[in-house]
Amino acid sequence: MDPLIASRAGRRSSEDGGYPSFASTSEPGADIYRRFQSLERLLNETRRRLQRFTELDPHVGSIEEMVFSLDDHGLVAEMFLNGLSSHLLTLQHVAYGLWETELERRFIQSLGTAASIDSYRLTPRFRRLIEREVDLLGGAKPARALFIGSGPVPVSAILLHEYLGVPVDCIDIDASAVAQSRTLLERLSLRDRIGVSLTDGAAVDASRHDMVLIALLAKPKAEILAQVSESARPDCRIICRTSLGLRTIVYEPMNPAEDLKHFRVADRRLALHHGDTISSLLLARHEP
Template identity: 25%
Template sequence: MGSIQERNILVEKVCQIYDKISKLETLKPSKDVDTLFSQLVFTCIPPSSVNILTLPKDIQEIRSKLIRLCGEAEGHLEAHFSTLLATFQNPLHHLDVFPYYSNYLKLSRLEYDILSEHCSAQSWPPKRVAFVGSGPLPLTSIVLASYHLKETTFHNYDIDSLANAMASCLVAPDPDLSRRMIFHTTDIMDVTDELKKYDVIFLAALVGMDIDEKLKVVQHLAAYMTPGSILMLRSAHGARAFLYPVVDPQDLRGFEVLSVFHPDDDVINSVVISRKSPMNSNIAHKHHHQQLGVNESIIPSSCKYCEFQMFNPLNHMIEELAVDE
């Protein structure tokens, strides 16, 4: 009974915050916007047993709208700070002005540890990485390229040309990153054979605001990624699913899910690492071109997607999170 009561209190509070956010004239950074979204994050971030899928339909609809509002607000926030950073002679020396920079340091370290755990010695470190949905402030790519994968080339994909122009300005003064970070203005659904060139592809949490949209992207990646390459996805767990879409490992047909990690600290996103299945690549192409619905099988997966390895990267992070200023 206690857990039900706690769930009801949580849902009621989230709905109250949603109601206030939905009435804002703009979601660009301001005192009101910052206050409401901070309240939302603080409400959703504590560990919770709430199962989003069991909530009533009207709450599900509010959640879907809230995720889109979060995505819009996040876009405005990144654009605001990307513009601010561009005023510095070397923007990359001032990334800590972004209020959630420390979260990106932790998340990037987490993803690096998970990635290194599951890549073979022959494929490590990856030579070419793609980040889909990089935005105007591509912090994941910047942090990984600066501190963890120092020889890797990062290809950043975003559909918004202005976002890419802003992101390019941030790395342009840096002789190393300007050489290793490439920006592509295109819809990832229009990228085909080029996807075969990447050892690892990261899919941003807000690429595909709902599960159907996200699975269309995953289906497209399954059709064109090289067998054995890695797909890194961001998901959400518990009440954090009010902030970001949830990726069910069972939906990743065509991929072998290697591990799922749910942080319990201020890193909001869960991390799902999967490997492109080596089997039936031709079937993936055939089904993709026939434009099957996202709930249909892309590839009969030969993997055991439920075989999650008990790997806790946070055990490795404490001593290594310090970043040279």
């Protein structure tokens, strides 16, 4: 198992802090610990910020800024994460999901005036993500791609088509998301190149595709990956998204022991850029 991925499997769920309280000392590194304590205070404020987007939006921005600035302090970050309760982490994931959903809703609402997908606020970070994932292909150009868990704003599918010029089939289990994304693609004149269907990722037939991209929020990961392993062609490039390090505060990571039973990590591209939240794994099936 990839050691970086495996390190996320042992998180504790206690309420006790998992890092030393050096904030009142003059020891080397005390400033770093004070910054981690500031991040913890932000996380504890999340619940009361949920009701109004005008409060949630800057709150999420503050959490992201702290995460991006502290994520390279590996051992301290790991202790910090291990000390967070599962309840507090789940709350952050819910809040981040609500924040993204509202951004998507506002973008769809603006489609009368929006000229392109670049009008969507998160497009710049998704561009960098897709560029890293295209790099994972190692120069190979798929003939047809499948995107599992495309959501109401299939920005990844749109950018994948833009970068590779290939047709993309999207699937999602949410009927509302499928309807909204079809409307969006129609308005962006992309319905002939990007299709969207209401399909359970755990039952998808990936045999028509030579690239499969699995969204970070697509669940249940273990069942989806098992189905992809069973149905995809031997030469299919399979990329699965996850979160690592402090970025697991905003996105729930994969459970490698469960999700990667049928695969090994052949390569990866990590979210290291200030502003990026999602990492990508190129998966290879275990030899029979």
